Amino acid sequence: MSNIVLYPHQKEGLKQVENLNHVAFYWDMGLGKTFVGAEKLIQLGSKINLVICQKSKIQDWIDHFIDVCKIPYIYNLTNKQELNEFLSNYREYKIGIINYDLVFRRPELKQLKDFTLLLDESSLIQHETAKRSKFILKLSPKNVILLSGTPTGGKYENLWSQLHLLGWKISKDMFYNQYISYHWDDSNGFPLMVIDGYKNEERLKKKMRKHGCQFLKTEGVFDLPEQIHQSINIPISKEYKKFHKDSIITINDQELVGDTTLTKMLYERQLCGQYCDDKLDAFADLINSTNDRLIVFYNFNEELHKLRKIAEECGREIGFVNGSGRSMYAYEECTDGILFIQYQAGAMGLNLQKANKIIYFTPPLSSELFEQSKKRIHRIGQDKTCFYYYLTCKGSIEEKIYKTLAMRRDYTEALFELENCTKNL
Numbered sequence: 001m002s003n004i005v006l007y008p009h010q011k012e013g014l015k016q017v018e019n020l021n022h023v024a025f026y027w028d029m030g031l032g033k034t035f036v037g038a039e040k041l042i043q044l045g046s047k048i049n050l051v052i053c054q055k056s057k058i059q060d061w062i063d064h065f066i067d068v069c070k071i072p073y074i075y076n077l078t079n080k081q082e083l084n085e086f087l088s089n090y091r092e093y094k095i096g097i098i099n100y101d102l103v104f105r106r107p108e109l110k111q112l113k114d115f116t117l118l119l120d121e122s123s124l125i126q127h128e129t130a131k132r133s134k135f136i137l138k139l140s141p142k143n144v145i146l147l148s149g150t151p152t153g154g155k156y157e158n159l160w161s162q163l164h165l166l167g168w169k170i171s172k173d174m175f176y177n178q179y180i181s182y183h184w185d186d187s188n189g190f191p192l193m194v195i196d197g198y199k200n201e202e203r204l205k206k207k208m209r210k211h212g213c214q215f216l217k218t219e220g221v222f223d224l225p226e227q228i229h230q231s232i233n234i235p236i237s238k239e240y241k242k243f244h245k246d247s248i249i250t251i252n253d254q255e256l257v258g259d260t261t262l263t264k265m266l267y268e269r270q271l272c273g274q275y276c277d278d279k280l281d282a283f284a285d286l287i288n289s290t291n292d293r294l295i296v297f298y299n300f301n302e303e304l305h306k307l308r309k310i311a312e313e314c315g316r317e318i319g320f321v322n323g324s325g326r327s328m329y330a331y332e333e334c335t336d337g338i339l340f341i342q343y344q345a346g347a348m349g350l351n352l353q354k355a356n357k358i359i360y361f362t363p364p365l366s367s368e369l370f371e372q373s374k375k376r377i378h379r380i381g382q383d384k385t386c387f388y389y390y391l392t393c394k395g396s397i398e399e400k401i402y403k404t405l406a407m408r409r410d411y412t413e414a415l416f417e418l419e420n421c422t423k424n425l
Helices: 008-016 033-044 055-068 080-088 107-111 131-137 160-166 172-179 201-210 238-246 261-271 277-288 301-313 329-333 367-374 397-406 413-424
Strands: 022-027 048-053 074-076 094-099 116-120 143-148 180-185 192-198 213-216 227-235 248-251 254-257 294-298 318-322 325-327 338-342 357-360 386-394
Touching: 008 033, 008 213, 022 033, 022 160, 033 055, 033 116, 033 143, 048 055, 055 074, 055 094, 074 080, 080 094, 080 107, 131 160, 143 160, 160 172, 172 180, 172 201, 192 413, 201 213, 227 277, 238 248, 238 261, 254 261, 261 397, 261 413, 277 301, 277 357, 277 386, 294 301, 301 318, 301 338, 318 329, 329 338, 357 367, 367 397, 386 397, 397 413
Parallel strands: 022 143, 022 213, 048 094, 048 116, 074 094, 116 143, 227 386, 294 338, 294 357, 318 338, 357 386
Antiparallel strands: 180 192, 248 254, 318 325
């Protein structure tokens, strides 16, 4: 173990699994899973260790192992040279770190033996047919550590691949038949699985605990401050109404054609965001109403371009976390800085409790990313009331998305098509 000073709940969590080499810390967001996962990895004592995380979290893990755990041999496996060094030297204690979207492009990692595998945000392998999931499930680790906050709120239907990695070799069909209540909706011409709830839940949790799963929610551990949610309604534009009716429109010299379900859903979302002047004006009004640090979640690059321009015109320092990288100076050093975060790049894992206000310019489609995003500010160390502002185009697809997310469900292309078919009946 390292010399890190842990909270009592973190010490107790490690104590409960001290004799296990396959563990899952399904802890609520904000309880410090990173520290516990790193400590468990060190405790297991493997000479070879592989950490798989989001791209935006690679540097955080590197810094944690070097600065906090004082481990010298850390390799960033996104770099080919460091990958070769990691694979060629088997004599030293070492940790390699790589992101989910790149790991399956590193087939050399299949040669690893007797190693510890740590998955940060392990829910990212829930789709077992995805390339990254299939690759990870074919690895041969001696020890497994999974970190995720999602199962604390249910969502057991997404756990099969993780439980398989922990050593529970139940088939997916049997897992669903025994523990998931669902039905098939084929009213749209193709079958759509609808989750109704769960069954035999206590038996399921008992089996999961037997395979090293821990569940821990924030309630009862820390008294975090109040959360206040405010929806700011924006009128839908005439352009949105026309496109919703005709599936085609020319806006800003660009023709938007919704000739498929996917493109129609995409353009309806964008007409509620980057093409919605009223929402852009409302965003400007909102940031002008406070001098506090702000976190802004968005989806598309063009949204960032327009939001950034507005913020700069308002005299605010700008930072960002997206697929291109991150710039954190505005958040770290400026009390009135604005940090723009693209959901896929930064909704998970970031500690942003210096801020207590989040603006949702447009909603995500993923329930998990939505729930995780809220916890970026509502976590250990936050002592202020947390405010969430949802800029929502009234009567649009955005209302349907937020309604679906409130039920802890993803908003999918199939759901969009089903709603539109029902409307036209």
